[in-house]
Amino acid sequence: MILAGVDAGATTTRAVAVADDGRVVGRASAGPGNPHNAGVKEAAAAIARAVREAAGGPIPDLVVAGVAGIEDPAIKEGLRAALVTMHAAGKIHLASDAEIALDGAFLGAPGIIVVAGTGSVSWGRDARGNEARAGGWGHILDDAGSGYDVGRAALGAVLREHDGRGGATALTHRVLSALHLAGPEQIVGAARGMTPAQMAGLAPLVMDAAELGDTMAEAIVREAGRHLAEMAAAVWRGLRFAGAHPGAGIGGLFRHAVLRSAFAGGLRRACPEAVPTPPRLQPAGGALWRAFAVKGIEPPPGLIDALRGE
Amino acid sequence: MILAGVDAGATTTRAVAVADDGRVVGRASAGPGNPHNAGVKEAAAAIARAVREAAGGPIPDLVVAGVAGIEDPAIKEGLRAALVTMHAAGKIHLASDAEIALDGAFLGAPGIIVVAGTGSVSWGRDARGNEARAGGWGHILDDAGSGYDVGRAALGAVLREHDGRGGATALTHRVLSALHLAGPEQIVGAARGMTPAQMAGLAPLVMDAAELGDTMAEAIVREAGRHLAEMAAAVWRGLRFAGAHPGAGIGGLFRHAVLRSAFAGGLRRACPEAVPTPPRLQPAGGALWRAFAVKGIEPPPGLIDALRGE
Known part of the structure; x- marks a missing residue:
């Protein structure tokens, strides 16, 4: 079989x-x-x-x-x-x-996961099999802290720098060359044809820029980490967890150190009893x-x- | 003729x-x-x-x-x-x-406008005819402070309350009854079919809730006002305005007192010399x-x- x-x-x-x-x-x-x-x-x-x-x-x-x-x-x-x-x-x-x-993360044992790939969602289960969820409402309304969200925020940061609304950012050069665009004015047209997965494809570039110390990129990644921790905290409260329970971050975004650290920091503040645990x-x-x-x-x-x- | x-x-x-x-x-x-x-x-x-x-x-x-x-x-x-x-x-x-x-706002005289209807944009012109713009990059990437932005944030607030991520809000009852939905889970499906104008159609409901003191609605409207003021400030800097110049808010959102006050407050801080002026x-x-x-x-x-x- x-x-x-x-x-x-x-x-x-x-x-x-x-x-x-x-x-x-x-x-x-x-x-x-x-x-x-x-x-x-x-x-x-x-x-x-x-x-x-x-x-x-x-x-x-x-x-x-x-x-x-x-x-x-x-x-x-x-x-x-x-x-x-x-x-x-x-x-x-x-x-x-x-x-x-x-x-997969806990092989049926109680715990909470946060998934951050193209989209984002948090899900948890307690010892009696009760489940709770937060986030995951799709890229138009939510997917806070997702790759889509990070990619869209990067395009926004480039446009804001161009407008003089936001600070200078290395994202401009990186985004324009990744999308083969001559200037920020072309971003809107380019974004119109992008699928959520293509938008999320910009996230690694933002993570890299954050790791190299670009202030705008770091702010985007840190906010994503906070949003992901907030989702986990909502599930923790929803399941009325007390005492140590494992929490795992899953998906491409968690490969990046700045995001992992922002997520871990947010989780420590919101759920001090959560035990960061790699998925099985x-x-x-x-x-x-x-x-x-x-x-x-x-x-x-x-x-x-x-x-x-x- | x-x-x-x-x-x-x-x-x-x-x-x-x-x-x-x-x-x-x-x-x-x-x-x-x-x-x-x-x-x-x-x-x-x-x-x-x-x-x-x-x-x-x-x-x-x-x-x-x-x-x-x-x-x-x-x-x-x-x-x-x-x-x-x-x-x-x-x-x-x-x-x-x-x-x-x-x-229309200044009949050709120098000044800055901020338009906030379904979308948002700021535009200005100096005495020599130089123009500058900020925002207006469309609802996917920007339109900060627009009716679309406010409507989408309202749907997000309802979903966040539902998740236990955000505080309680009167927007839930208002949004669900406006969209004829039985519960927050139906919001994602409903939003999928909405045009930007339909999304912006939720803004007056948010403005009303803000005016009646709903904390979440007020936060959304105040943030919209801040974004609109930030756009105007970018245009002000872009045109290197010095001394008093008129600034006008145009479009449906400016009919609402909470938004007007948040915008005026943001503008006072960012451009103390801007003179709030009704459009001619x-x-x-x-x-x-x-x-x-x-x-x-x-x-x-x-x-x-x-x-x-x-």
């Missing part, structure tokens, strides 16, 4: 397939699998492609896929129907992207962990080590 | 037509005339409709229309071609929405004033009084 776990992200879809004895069959990635950005059909195609490559031939018995915005019944059913049509798996279980990230598994591994739970099979010994980094 | 001035807004397009002796021929309004939001063809149709109704039969010899984002040559030429096809006028002169607002004419009147200038005719005595409120 083959099980597969999928993390369907706004930029990249990752899949990992294992046999029920714990042997890793394969790993694969595909393009955007977020139905809100990519559309339901394209998201399903990316998921099916990643699963097929990871499984390397046989159709998995069960696929657990973590997908953003799956709370919307129309999206959930549309995605499920498309995946069934594509014969992606014998059985398909759709979960939210935050749930599989939480499953990344979200695709969490989806696979959940696949074993759905099947009612104890994950084989060694599986967690084999999946580390997934 | 008939001249017409048009203010093509994101929500409403206003036109006023006068004879060259200063007699007001008529006024009319139509739907959205902002080509960025409504599309070039629909914007042209709204402008042509408003002009036709205002002129009441004869085709005006000259129409001056103030349009947002007219700096984009593709939009400018597309709009001009569509208006020519529609026989909207003998001659068509397209200006930016901010320019006609400035023309509203933007459509400014477009007409410019029509006389384009024709090289001195505006007839009494015209300004006849156009007051335009």
